[in-house]
Amino acid sequence: MKYGSVEYQYARPIAQGLVEDADFRRWVLLKSKFSDASEARILHREMKAHRNNPTAEWWRFYFAEGCRCLGCSGKETDIFAMFEDAAGFRFAIHFEIKQPKDKFKADGVQARGYPLRAECWARNPPPRVLRHQGASTGIFLSETKRTEYALHLGNFQTQITFEEIERHFPHLAVWRPDNN
Numbered sequence: 001m002k003y004g005s006v007e008y009q010y011a012r013p014i015a016q017g018l019v020e021d022a023d024f025r026r027w028v029l030l031k032s033k034f035s036d037a038s039e040a041r042i043l044h045r046e047m048k049a050h051r052n053n054p055t056a057e058w059w060r061f062y063f064a065e066g067c068r069c070l071g072c073s074g075k076e077t078d079i080f081a082m083f084e085d086a087a088g089f090r091f092a093i094h095f096e097i098k099q100p101k102d103k104f105k106a107d108g109v110q111a112r113g114y115p116l117r118a119e120c121w122a123r124n125p126p127p128r129v130l131r132h133q134g135a136s137t138g139i140f141l142s143e144t145k146r147t148e149y150a151l152h153l154g155n156f157q158t159q160i161t162f163e164e165i166e167r168h169f170p171h172l173a174v175w176r177p178d179n180n
């Protein structure tokens with residue numbers, strides 16, 4: 001449940017970009033295992049309506065208290081995004097946001113939970129999550145942390161750096177001190 005304000009500075013514009021910037025959404029999906037569905041629409045409205053939590057942003061505060069599997073127990077997805085392609089195939093991506101001053105605990109539990117949780121929810125979604133047929137994982141991180149995070153990164157099928165976003169989508173990189 002903890003969600004530091006620095007993490008939010010990165011998570012919020014990325015989540016908004018997935019909704020508001022079709023080029024950014026396509027760019028992210030092309031880096032995912034769902035690259036064939038890069039034109040998929042995002043289901044932020046459907047997610048929000050289904051969850052029926054007026055105070056929570058559509059992407060935030062996703063955890064499954066009712067499931068005690070290793071993927072769900074005590075863990076949270078930082079940005080949960082669901083998409084639907086033209087054929088009606090629905091898929092979700094569980095994104096971790098590691099802001100540059102953050103780190104993984106050495107036990108590896110947090111990172112390993114992501115693919116397990118993605119599978120768990122695709123099989124049997126928590127009550128507040130729409131049913132979906134496919135799922136994957138992703139991480140947004142700083143380029144400077146690749147070596148430090150090396151042992152954890154294999155759990156994330158899509159890996160995107162903040163620096164890449166700064167280069168290609170500078171208007172989304174509002175975390176930069178010179179971009180406010």
Ligand SMILES: [Zn+2]
Nearest residue numbers: 067069072120
């Ligand atoms: Zn579970």
